[in-house]
Amino acid sequence: MADIFAALNHLNQKMQGGGVNIIEAEENLKTFQKKLPLWKRRTENDNFANFPLLDDCVSKIEDVSGIGDISVPAELKQAIATHLDELAKSLDGYFPTRESYPAWLFSKSLVDSAKIALRLLGRKIFPSHCACIKCMTQPDDDLWFQKRFIRSIKPFLTRENKKLNEDTRAWWQTLQNDSSTATFGEVVEHLFQVIPGDDLYMDAGPERCRTCAVVGNSGNLKGSHYGALIDSNDVIIRMNKAPTSGYEEDVGSRTTHKVMYPESAIDLDNTTRFLLIPFKTLDLQWLPGAITNGSNSLYSYLPLRPKIKANKDLVLVLNPAFMKYVHEVWLDYRGKYPSTGFMALILAIHICDEVNVYGFGKDKDGHWHHYWEALTNKWLKTGIHDGNYECKVIMKLSEKFKLQIY
Template sequence: MIPMRFLSWARSRFRMKLKTLALLLCIVTCTTLFFSYALREPSGYKYALRLVASTEAPCACRRCLTEAEDDPWFAERFNRSVHPLMARDNSALSDETLKWWQSLQLEKRPANFSEVVEELFQLIPDDVLYADAGPNRCRTCSVVGNSGNLKGSQYGRLIDASHFIIRMNQAPTTGFEEDVGARTTHHFMYPESARDLDNATSLVLVPFKTLDLQWIISALTTGTIKNTYIPVKSRIKANKDKVLIYNPAFFKYIDESWLRGGHGRYPSTGFLGLLFALHICDQVNVFGFGADQHGDWHHYWEKNLEAGAFRDTGVHDGDFEYNVTRLLADKHKIRMFEGR
């Protein structure tokens, strides 16, 4: 006769084996389903690889915009391998990229791109910046658009609390500090929208043509270039040691990956600023994008509410860019503030 103590031990061992088998079966089933989806969807496969490869938090913030649980839509578009800024090391453009970039604002006889770039980086630094992403960094950024929805928002303190504050084109702050903040670390502009800056702010030139690169050289030295397709500032007050150049290759990446081509002739300065932040920051707050609470598109410093006719020029697809921005917010990649 088998002792009761032995029978009890045997039953306990049997139940333990059943639980272990059930757990293993569950893991195998879930893994099979997960990767069968991933293999059916190319973007899902990319997403699956990211999940498997991720072993630590990508940044030191409470929440990072490039976290392991990226969804397929974001993973398919986001690419850190293309750096937002141009330096000597990454200034050689492929024939395809150079041809695409030079088609944005056609020049009759553009100067030799490589020669202009070499002259440019004899004047300004060519350091590779902001390639320091990692688990020990938490860089917060505010991207401040120029929408009239900033009027009366009282976002100023919140904007100024970020490490980087990115503005574009005219973007006055004097007299508007309560709503738009007072600090600026990076100011995006091109020759036709240029303004003077203080010594602590980085001028980020967004070049649409080779002449724009020649203009920044001239504006910081001789002041000989006074016209592009319209009259422009011949000289500019800015710290030449803090001048940065938006990378034409990154420009093309945004158009192809984020706007999918065919949505306006090229991205707006605001959208270029947003994608710049998305690639060098760990948390991104966005202010002053889209229409105001009445549905009007205009700038916060304008009294004429019809002055925002830029939305309908066909150069930029404001509606599509806004929808992408809104989707980034819905997916918790950015935090969007749309006025009060």
Template sequence: MVAFMRRRTAAALLSITGLLVLALSNPAGEWWTALQQPYQSEDLIKCAYDKCIPEGDDWFMAHLNQTIHPFLTPQSNLSAKDFLWWKKLQRDPNDLAAFKRVVDKVFQLFPEGKGFMDSGSQRCRSCSVVGNSGNLLASHNGALIDFSDCVFRMNGAPTKGYEEHVGKKTTFHIMYPESAVDLTDNRTHLMLVPFKTRDLQWLISAFTTGSIKFTYLPVKAKINANKDLVRILNPQFIKYVYEVWLRNSGGYPSTGFLGLMLAIHICDEVNVFGFGADQNGNWRHYWEELKDKTLRTGLHSGTEEYRLIQKLAAKGKINFFPGH
């Protein structure tokens, strides 16, 4: 892991050095355009070992359950027990049979979520998970974030105007109906985190009739995204993250922490940015002014999630950039 990270860091420094040369030699703006070009598979740095994330830690391996598929598929067999737990998150009135009927309709419209599970000794997928903390500002980590093969972003997170600190590239944009935004890049995956059956119904509606405009809040009737790149997080995976990793802390996991755990399951190198409070101890989004400074993390256990992120970093499972 250390040897691999040194090689990858050296490659990153060479890439950044090249960009500095571009910045000096090219007309203004062209160097940033060059940075945004997607990396091709033949250019990726391969793993030095079978896995970039070392697996020789008892605590980590006791928590990691690779038998749970993180993506919902037509074959996902959600048990009655798991469904009853999930339906309580936002007081879903539907039963398991109704949920399964909606799932069947979902996969008549969207592809099965089987991608990104191609683990193997010849693959080393690097991922940047970008939270929404105000500590991203002044971090100057945009180029480092975009250097990853895949970039995860959450909810309403913008990149325009913040590229220097948060980057521009997005592979997965993770959202739920009440936080949904349009995706202007046709190569970005819309990752839906469903907290109730109506969220799946909204997903269908948002790509077809636009008839659902309200859940427990007003929601976007239609959404601009690539239908063929839609993925849905498995409710069983949400329950697993909550019970095994968070030890039942808070009401349920935050979208950001679910994104981090998804990355741990489908990536080989995980870089984490934008989690935790800012330097003044405020939990706020980097693009918004915090009006209520007593506002914390709501139903989510931000303290426990941050503690776990620090522990994963200390054990070498992720690279954590705490920001400023």
């Protein structure tokens, strides 16, 4: 009950305040209502990620007892399901649907015009750091976010930002047992003879409203019908080999940034940015050749493609210093290193004004798998990444109104 009341209090806070209008409040309410059936299904499958107090209690009992995974009594799960059903009915009764209003009230053109007008009015009354209704940074940010969000950290390797200090280099070289004898400085110099190396997206200000979708690969996207919503964002970040063809209704069709590493690299169209996450020097050695005439650096823990299709003028490389910052500051060094998805999410917080998150975490039955693959291993875990801790940080960011989880 405490977790459910906390969720309701969180919704209540999102529907109040000087910067909230009726359209935004209605969207927040509908998003919350859509989550209730998902929470119920997860609870029935012993997945309590949406109930952190209960989840923490179960984890502590497992640790103390030493007997491994325990099952929550069926009576308790039924009680939670009943509360969620009653809450859904209450919300449906207290808040009418859009269908009960005149159709013109929620037409796209009117909604867009109203949002612009309310945004401009809000900026007159409440000075803002961006042109969105809500911004990533606010004057009243609490200490938890202030301690972690370090704006001075540069997300990308650039011509002006290409050196690693000793601590960062030592941390980075342990990620995948970097055995290269090449000099980092020389490798990066050669890299920037091929890719631009400009400092992008550092244009935050009162005139910018950049909306971003970070699209994970979770099986929970199946049947979500989020495609059009995802495609409505300015920036759409996807990871690794995730396909869109054949899954457009659930995941959308647009991609502006594809986050990959050499072992996961696929061909891209000429308008999509390839964002490389380098885990070792070999990755930086492989890149220039792979996007031009073919690479000779092919010996990794998996065979590497000698060449991929990608627009070399749109290539970006994540800064190892930023990777270490994510691991150290946001995850307290949990897991060997952050997952690709979590690094992409923290990157979005740094370069966007509004962040919307899709396809993260387990599916509705509590399993980890990709939306384009059949579930063959129900016991699959998150490997070297601490998926549960990453999920808790993402939920915390949602509670702090820094992102919207779908």
